[in-house]
Amino acid sequence: MNPTVDVVIPTYNRPLSAGRAARAVALQLDKGDILYVMWQGNRKPAIEASGSVRVVRSAPAGLPAARNAGVRAGRGDIVLFLDDDVDVSPGLIAAHRGAYANPSVGAVAGSLDDPYFPSGEPAIASYDEKTGRLLQNFCGKESGPTISVMGANMSFRRTALQEVGLFDENFLHNALLEEVDAAFRIRAAGYIIWYCREAHVRHLREECGGCRADARPAYLYHQFANTAYFAARHAPRQYRQSWFTFWKYRLEFETRKRVLWMRHDPVLVAAGAFGACAGVVRFLLWGRANRKIFTTETQRAQRREKN
Numbered sequence: 001m002n003p004t005v006d007v008v009i010p011t012y013n014r015p016l017s018a019g020r021a022a023r024a025v026a027l028q029l030d031k032g033d034i035l036y037v038m039w040q041g042n043r044k045p046a047i048e049a050s051g052s053v054r055v056v057r058s059a060p061a062g063l064p065a066a067r068n069a070g071v072r073a074g075r076g077d078i079v080l081f082l083d084d085d086v087d088v089s090p091g092l093i094a095a096h097r098g099a100y101a102n103p104s105v106g107a108v109a110g111s112l113d114d115p116y117f118p119s120g121e122p123a124i125a126s127y128d129e130k131t132g133r134l135l136q137n138f139c140g141k142e143s144g145p146t147i148s149v150m151g152a153n154m155s156f157r158r159t160a161l162q163e164v165g166l167f168d169e170n171f172l173h174n175a176l177l178e179e180v181d182a183a184f185r186i187r188a189a190g191y192i193i194w195y196c197r198e199a200h201v202r203h204l205r206e207e208c209g210g211c212r213a214d215a216r217p218a219y220l221y222h223q224f225a226n227t228a229y230f231a232a233r234h235a236p237r238q239y240r241q242s243w244f245t246f247w248k249y250r251l252e253f254e255t256r257k258r259v260l261w262m263r264h265d266p267v268l269v270a271a272g273a274f275g276a277c278a279g280v281v282r283f284l285l286w287g288r289a290n291r292k293i294f295t296t297e298t299q300r301a302q303r304r305e306k307n
Contacts, residue, residue, distance in 0.1 A: 106191025
């Protein structure tokens with residue numbers, strides 16, 4: 001029997017785009033598959049609920065929270081997440097479904113046409129644990145193992161995602177790195193992440209709505225808050241100084257804009273710096289408890305492998 005798929009599309013104030021994506025996905029649903037459109041904000045997506053399509057209000061707004069609500073609402077063997085601003089290629093769901101024939105696969109990274117990705121690059125993804133620099137490139141021509149996923153087109157084996165504790169809801173607003181955090185925990189639990197070239201979408205990266213709804217200072221604040229939170233959870237102790245140095249230079253680059261006699265925009269510098277501090281505080285207040293939960297699940301998985 002084929003595994004069933006729950007498709008989850010979180011959406012925030014993109015009613016037309018979300019409706020278009022949802023209708024395209026609905027045409028690919030097989031028997032037992034369900035589509036969950038998790039809408040946030042104040043603009044309901046332009047699609048009506050039906051037998052295999054559920055339109056669910058998710059509040060308060062938050063991308064990881066909407067993902068988790070979609071997981072809890074369904075029962076499918078596989079949970080496929082798509083952004084609300086994608087064009088879906090034929091055979092997308094079937095390609096994700098087929099990748100789980102290998103029982104060691106815990107997550108699948110689909111391929112994307114994305115303006116941020118260089119075309120023709122052979123590497124799928126790379127990660128430098130000395131600095132936290134992550135390169136995502138999911139437009140490679142060949143399928144194979146990879147280290148991460150991208151939220152616009154990714155899927156998980158339900159049991160694997162539940163085992164590692166779902167998505168961490170301490171990643172806020174633009175929620176940068178929330179899916180990478182989940183992917184790292186999946187790999188730590190002993191699962192393979194598979195890049196599937198045939199599971200394809202075109203990422204439109206619409207400017208309004210979604211995770212790009214914040215103005216520039218607010219976006220930068222949350223970018224560095226989420227990055228610092230991620231670093232507090234994943235940076236090896238011996239490399240924390242090199243992580244700090246790398247991201248300090250990154251902040252200088254992001255804020256390079258002449259204002260009066262200054263070479264950097266002071267508002268943006270303050271936003272990034274305060275955001276980084278907020279991310280560390282967030283980890284100290286709430287992230288430690290989550291890390292203990294995730295570590296316990298990883299230890300359980302490792303014991304199962306030994307047995």
